Amino acid sequence: MALSYKARKRWSIFILLFGLPAYIAAAWFIISLFERPSIWVELAVYVILGFVWAIPFKSVFLGVGQADPDAPPDTNRDTDRDGDR
Numbered sequence: 001m002a003l004s005y006k007a008r009k010r011w012s013i014f015i016l017l018f019g020l021p022a023y024i025a026a027a028w029f030i031i032s033l034f035e036r037p038s039i040w041v042e043l044a045v046y047v048i049l050g051f052v053w054a055i056p057f058k059s060v061f062l063g064v065g066q067a068d069p070d071a072p073p074d075t076n077r078d079t080d081r082d083g084d085r
Contacts, residue, residue, distance in 0.1 A: 003060070005068050012064045015057055023053045 003011065027049045036042065054061070063069075 005063070005070055008060050008062075009064050011060050012057075015060065019057075020053065023049075 027046070031042070031045060037045075
């Protein structure tokens with residue numbers, strides 16, 4: 001079942017506010033369990049993990065920055081907010 005625009009927007013906010021910090025903390029903790037590698041290896045691991053977290057959520061974030069496609073069309077597009085034209 002596809003998520004509505006509002007549901008995707010709510011889930012994306014939830015993921016960014018709670019899921020991403022939790023993922024960062026988990027990645028940081030797992031990396032700290034091992035002996036610290038060279039700076040380049042560590043940077044590569046963090047860059048790869050930075051892309052990997054978003055792959056499962058691609059469908060949630062898709063189109064969230066766009067206008068709501070389910071919203072009724074605005075009938076007063078010809079006027080400004082002040083009513084002048």
